Amino acid sequence: MKLTILGGGGVRMPGFVRAVLASRPGAFDEICLFEPDRVRRETTGRLAAELAVVLGHPDVVRISPDAAEAFTGADYVFSAIRVGGDQGRVIDEEVALRRGIVGQETTGAGGCAMALRTIPVVLSYCELLSRCAPDAVLINFTNPAGLITQAISAQGKVRAVGVCDTPGGTVEHLAAFLGTGGFGLSGSYAGLNHLGWVCSLLTGGQERIGELLNRFEELQRFDHRFAAFDPALVRRVGAIPTEYVYYFYDAARYLDGVAQAGVSRGRDVLRLNSELLARLASAFDDGGVDAAWSVYEMLLGVRRDTYMRTDMQGDSGQDQARARREADPAAGIGAARVGGYEGLALRVIDGLAGRAAGEVIVNVRNGTSMGFLDADDIVEVPARVTAGGLTPLPAPALPRSARALVEQVKDYERGVVEAAMSGDAGLAAVALSQHPLVPGVTAARELIAEYRELHGQHLAYLR
Numbered sequence: 001m002k003l004t005i006l007g008g009g010g011v012r013m014p015g016f017v018r019a020v021l022a023s024r025p026g027a028f029d030e031i032c033l034f035e036p037d038r039v040r041r042e043t044t045g046r047l048a049a050e051l052a053v054v055l056g057h058p059d060v061v062r063i064s065p066d067a068a069e070a071f072t073g074a075d076y077v078f079s080a081i082r083v084g085g086d087q088g089r090v091i092d093e094e095v096a097l098r099r100g101i102v103g104q105e106t107t108g109a110g111g112c113a114m115a116l117r118t119i120p121v122v123l124s125y126c127e128l129l130s131r132c133a134p135d136a137v138l139i140n141f142t143n144p145a146g147l148i149t150q151a152i153s154a155q156g157k158v159r160a161v162g163v164c165d166t167p168g169g170t171v172e173h174l175a176a177f178l179g180t181g182g183f184g185l186s187g188s189y190a191g192l193n194h195l196g197w198v199c200s201l202l203t204g205g206q207e208r209i210g211e212l213l214n215r216f217e218e219l220q221r222f223d224h225r226f227a228a229f230d231p232a233l234v235r236r237v238g239a240i241p242t243e244y245v246y247y248f249y250d251a252a253r254y255l256d257g258v259a260q261a262g263v264s265r266g267r268d269v270l271r272l273n274s275e276l277l278a279r280l281a282s283a284f285d286d287g288g289v290d291a292a293w294s295v296y297e298m299l300l301g302v303r304r305d306t307y308m309r310t311d312m313q314g315d316s317g318q319d320q321a322r323a324r325r326e327a328d329p330a331a332g333i334g335a336a337r338v339g340g341y342e343g344l345a346l347r348v349i350d351g352l353a354g355r356a357a358g359e360v361i362v363n364v365r366n367g368t369s370m371g372f373l374d375a376d377d378i379v380e381v382p383a384r385v386t387a388g389g390l391t392p393l394p395a396p397a398l399p400r401s402a403r404a405l406v407e408q409v410k411d412y413e414r415g416v417v418e419a420a421m422s423g424d425a426g427l428a429a430v431a432l433s434q435h436p437l438v439p440g441v442t443a444a445r446e447l448i449a450e451y452r453e454l455h456g457q458h459l460a461y462l463r
Contacts, residue, residue, distance in 0.1 A: 001028050001353070004074040006125060007081035007142070008033025008048070008063060009040025011273050011303075014296055016078075017048040019342045021055045027355075033063045034070035041065065043280040047296060050289040067125065071132035076349055079125070080141045083118045084458050086273050089266040091454045095447060097258060101438060102251050105266065106144040106194050107244060108437035109444075112416055113451040115144055116428060117458035119151045119420035130157040137352060139163055139345050140363075146193025149363045150378040151417045161348060161390055162363025164193050165341040167380060170225070170242045171361075174201055177222045178208055190370060190395035191402070193363050193380050194244035195409055197237070199396040212240055228253065238399045248405060248436060272303050351385030359393070360385055369395045372403060377410055408436055425452065425462035 003020070005013060017031060033048060035041045045063040052061035064070045071077065082088065092110035096103035103110050122142060129136055138160040140149050149162030171187035180203045188200035201208045212219060216231040225243045233249060234241065247254055258264060276299045283292040350356040359382055366377045369392040373379060381395045398406065415431025418424075425448060433444035452459045 001075045002030045002032065002073050003028045003349075004032045004034060004070045004077045004136075006034050006067075006070075006077055006079040008070075009035030009037055009043070009045045010080050010082070011044055011276055011300065012080065014044055014047040014051060014293075015300065016342045016345075017061060018051050018055070020346065021052055021057050021060070024346060024350075025055075025057070027349075027353075028060060030073075031061045032070045032074070033061065034065075034067055035063060036065050036067075038065075039277060043277045044296075046284065047280060047289065047292050051293065054289055067128055068132055071129045071136070074129070074133040074136045076352075077129060077133075077136050077138045078141065078345060079122065079138055081118070081121070082142075083114075083121050084455060086266065086270040088114070088117065088455065088458070090264065090270055091451070093264040093266045095450050095454065097255070097264060099443065099447070100255060101443065101447075102247050102254055103258070103264060104244075104247055104254075107247055108435055109432065109447050111144045111147070112412075112428070112432045112435065113447075113455065113459075115147045115151075115416050116420050116451070116462065117455055118142060118148060119417065120461060122148055123151060123155050123157075123421075126152055126155055126157045126160075134158075137161070139348060141341055141345070144193060146363045146378050146380060147413050147416060149193075150413055151420060153365060153376065153378055154417055154421065159389075162193060162378065162380075163341060163344050163348060164363065164380070165344050166194065166242050166244065167191075167196055167198075167361040168344060169340070170198055170240070171201070173223050173225060174198060174212060174219075174240065175203070177219050178203060178212070180204075188396040189361055189380075189382060190398055191242075191380050192378075192406055192409055192413070194242070195248070195406060196242050196380050197239035197245070197398060197402050198242075199239045199398065201240075209240070213238070237401055239402060251437060268306065269303065272299060275299060348385055348390075352387060352389070354387035357384070357386040359383065360390075362390065364390050364392050367392055369393065370398075370406075372407065373410055377414075405436060408434065419462070423461045423463055428462060 033045050035045050041063050049061045049063060089105050092105055092113045093103035096109040102108045105114055138158050140160055140162045142148050145162045145164050149160055152160040167189050175185050184204040186202040187198055189196055189198050191197055213235045216234055220227045228246045279295045280292050283295045344360060347358060347360050351358055361382050363378050363380050364383050366373050366379045367375055369381045370379050382393045384391045384393060412431055412434040415427060415434060419428035419431055429445040429448040432438055432448060433441035438444050452462055
């Protein structure tokens with residue numbers, strides 16, 4: 001069985017490859033990292049390949065700059081690309097922030113710009129994949145994951161499912177707060193990617209959502225993911241939001257936090273990733289794969305530790321996170337730790353390959369799961385995954401205010417996909433104006449115009 005990774009030189013890919021090899025030894029005959037960028041092939045790509053050697057799989061991982069070669073014979077393709085690189089994210093966020101509008105990479109104006117320059121590229125890869133490996137399944141992690149999966153579904157060239165670890169991670173953290181250890185746990189979740197709510201949480205058959213709402217202040221102290229939400233608002237809604245709902249519920253606080261930090265999250269990530277690539281190159285020369293892995297684990301740990309901190313606290317926290325990571329040596333190469341999006345992706349593959357059926361929260365075609373949306377809409381809901389495919393399960397009834405947000409954002413997503421597939425800049429602006437975080441069509445047209453100017457060739461197709 002062959003797994004191809006589209007964006008195989010991404011900074012997260014060495015950890016992903018390590019997780020696959022450590023937790024599923026022998027599951028894949030070949031893992032092909034497709035990466036057109038030479039620097040990334042020689043740093044993160046090289047680290048992934050050399051980790052395979054250390055873990056006893058010297059002939060499994062290979063790197064290719066040729067997409068057709070990488071796709072040929074693939075059974076599964078994991079997509080994690082960033083068109084325009086980290087600098088593109090900086091543009092996405094800061095164009096909005098300069099106007100006092102939420103500037104976040106996956107939602108609002110920033111998410112729209114990211115989607116518009118990403119959709120044509122992803123669809124061209126899907127066209128190629130349909131010719132090179134027509135039976136392959138595309139597992140999409142490319143952000144904004146739900147919107148990109150919507151475009152792939154609309155094109156109709158390949159089988160695809162979108163993955164994001166935010167919903168499952170939220171359920172796990174709620175279970176940890178309740179001290180259940182995950183036993184007898186059943187969570188009910190619904191929404192869109194980065195716009196979803198846990199509506200029910202059963203432990204041992206007992207409903208605990210009311211307790212979670214009543215103890216929300218305790219939950220905030222227990223887990224920083226919930227710290228930015230106003231408890232009274234959450235209780236009024238009547239469901240537990242995932243962390244990205246924060247941008248919708250308290251845009252003013254987010255904008256104030258970024259202003260206090262004096263830097264966008266995109267610039268933080270750009271600096272961290274640039275340092276990572278530079279230090280990986282020298283680490284190989286100085287100490288080989290062990291030294292490179294230590295650098296990788298430390299710097300990726302800093303990135304994880306500072307996740308959303310700028311947005312919520314007005315402080316990136318990089319200095320403190322770096323000091324903690326340097327004082328706490330990284331885990332060894334052979335220490336398997338599988339979780340997050342890589343764990344979710346592997347559970348999807350396990351189910352589709354017939355190894356282990358189960359339930360996952362993924363981005364799939366709606367069908368009748370959420371009755372107030374169209375059947376062809378991509379939604380984020382629990383689904384049953386088996387060798388026969390993915391079947392969305394009935395979604396819980398969302399609170400009215402949550403439903404209203406989902407309907408509005410989905411209408412925006414439909415418009416963005418149509419604009420990207422038609423190359424219509426005017427439609428892109430109209431679609432963006434429908435997003436709850438954008439103050440009308442005049443602002444949307446200004447945003448699209450500046451994005452087209454600054455992103456150059458990536459948005460030149462919009463007319």
